[in-house]
Amino acid sequence: MASFHFGWMVLTWTIIGHPDYIQGQSAVITGPVIGILTQEVDSDLISVPTGAISFHLISYVKWLQTQNATIVPIRINQTDSYYTTIFNSINGLVIPGGSASIRSSGYSKAGSILYNLAITANSNGDFFPIWGTCLGFQLLLYLSAGKKSYLASFPAQKKALPLNFSPGASTSRLYQNAPLDVMDLLASNQSTPNYHNYGISPQNLTLSGLDKFYTNLATSIDDNGSTFVASIEAKSYPIWGSQFHPEATSSWPAAVKPGLYFAEFFVNQSRKNQHRFTLEASYVLTNLTSAVYQGPGKPSAFFFN
Numbered sequence: 001m002a003s004f005h006f007g008w009m010v011l012t013w014t015i016i017g018h019p020d021y022i023q024g025q026s027a028v029i030t031g032p033v034i035g036i037l038t039q040e041v042d043s044d045l046i047s048v049p050t051g052a053i054s055f056h057l058i059s060y061v062k063w064l065q066t067q068n069a070t071i072v073p074i075r076i077n078q079t080d081s082y083y084t085t086i087f088n089s090i091n092g093l094v095i096p097g098g099s100a101s102i103r104s105s106g107y108s109k110a111g112s113i114l115y116n117l118a119i120t121a122n123s124n125g126d127f128f129p130i131w132g133t134c135l136g137f138q139l140l141l142y143l144s145a146g147k148k149s150y151l152a153s154f155p156a157q158k159k160a161l162p163l164n165f166s167p168g169a170s171t172s173r174l175y176q177n178a179p180l181d182v183m184d185l186l187a188s189n190q191s192t193p194n195y196h197n198y199g200i201s202p203q204n205l206t207l208s209g210l211d212k213f214y215t216n217l218a219t220s221i222d223d224n225g226s227t228f229v230a231s232i233e234a235k236s237y238p239i240w241g242s243q244f245h246p247e248a249t250s251s252w253p254a255a256v257k258p259g260l261y262f263a264e265f266f267v268n269q270s271r272k273n274q275h276r277f278t279l280e281a282s283y284v285l286t287n288l289t290s291a292v293y294q295g296p297g298k299p300s301a302f303f304f305n
């Protein structure tokens with residue numbers, strides 16, 4: 001089986017016909033290959049193509065493309081061998097936000113398989129980074145707690161919040177080398193976009209024992225004045241999670257620089273992984289739709305069967 005390391009590699013046989021997808025880089029692997037987990041189509045989507053069962057928003061693609069990453073969508077409800085093939089072909093995984101169940105959806109099942117592959121790989125010296133955003137952050141917590149949820153109600157809808165950094169932030173991989181202007185925006189401005197009803201309290205991170213696996217890097221305050229964990233880093237693994245959306249910066253000027261910083265940090269981590277994108281994995285690039293418009297002010301979505 002032929003295999004390719006990323007570089008300027010032409011993959012014309014797979015992506016032609018989907019110009020909206022890996023736009024401007026459609027035939028070329030330009031950098032680390034990052035998988036974006038899809039999830040069940042949900043009622044918040046305004047327009048869903050016939051036959052589509054899963055989707056992810058274009059905003060995650062754009063976010064990672066700022067760092068020249070190449071994107072591979074990861075479909076739900078596939079075989080174990082599909083996930084193993086993809087895992088061995090990508091350099092990092094992003095688990096997006098949304099509204100699927102963290103317990104029983106195809107998103108949760110696929111996320112669990114990929115998470116276990118990543119834990120095993122990292123334990124064996126195969127550096128493989130994961131970033132979970134919002135629901136993806138919650139899925140990481142659920143999986144790391146042995147499939148137990150310690151979430152509670154923490155509503156923060158459509159608002160960008162500052163971070164209150166925890167003592168662990170200054171020595172964390174995520175923040176210790178961050179530019180001062182980014183740290184200032186994060187600490188003082190409306191810089192982290194939040195769209196959630198649930199979250200985890202600092203108390204529950206400790207009570208659950210999850211504080212042995214993750215460092216609490218920062219918290220924010222929800223609509224009711226309650227404190228929730230906003231940013232985590234696994235102590236012994238290249239795994240990061242944010243309750244906020246670093247990719248959703250369009251409405252908040254102070255969120256743009258931090259959002260780019262998080263993308264740069266995560267894509268940099270992915271550059272350390274040595275997996276090679278193979279011909280075998282190229283089939284995942286089939287069955288894409290074009291980006292489907294979801295209404296004013298909302299990111300378009302890509303759909304999959």
Ligand SMILES: *[C@@H]1O[C@H](CO)[C@@H](O)[C@H](O)[C@H]1NC(C)=O
Pocket residue numbers: 031066067068
């Ligand atoms: C992305 O690719 C462009 C074009 O080659 C290059 O100028 C830019 O420095 C690259 N950016 C990163 C973050 O790799």
Ligand SMILES: *[C@@H]1O[C@H](CO)[C@@H](O)[C@H](O)[C@H]1NC(C)=O
Pocket residue numbers: 053076077104105106109
């Ligand atoms: C996908 O898998 C989930 C979880 O097993 C299941 O609930 C759902 O019905 C499946 N969806 C399809 C379209 O098969």
Ligand SMILES: *[C@@H]1O[C@H](CO)[C@@H](O)[C@H](O)[C@H]1NC(C)=O
Pocket residue numbers: 149150151152200201203204
């Ligand atoms: C801790 O988690 C449990 C289980 O999800 C939840 O019922 C409880 O409200 C949480 N407590 C706090 C302080 O968040």
Ligand SMILES: *[C@@H]1O[C@H](CO)[C@@H](O)[C@H](O)[C@H]1NC(C)=O
Pocket residue numbers: 153154155223224
């Ligand atoms: C938060 O506030 C909303 C509306 O103000 C209320 O309906 C909800 O019960 C509150 N939730 C908590 C956990 O306090």
Ligand SMILES: *[C@@H]1O[C@H](CO)[C@@H](O)[C@H](O)[C@H]1NC(C)=O
Pocket residue numbers: 185188189253254
């Ligand atoms: C960040 O907040 C400071 C102080 O309120 C303000 O002067 C500055 O313009 C804000 N920056 C951005 C990018 O919004």
Ligand SMILES: *[C@@H]1O[C@H](CO)[C@@H](O)[C@H](O)[C@H]1NC(C)=O
Pocket residue numbers: 261264265268
């Ligand atoms: C990403 O890697 C580049 C090249 O090594 C480095 O200059 C940059 O500081 C790194 N950025 C982050 C956020 O890690």
Ligand SMILES: *[C@@H]1O[C@H](CO)[C@@H](O)[C@H](O)[C@H]1NC(C)=O
Pocket residue numbers: 283284286287305
């Ligand atoms: C693409 O979709 C067609 C029609 O639904 C299906 O027959 C085919 O197996 C799909 N290809 C992949 C790679 O899933």
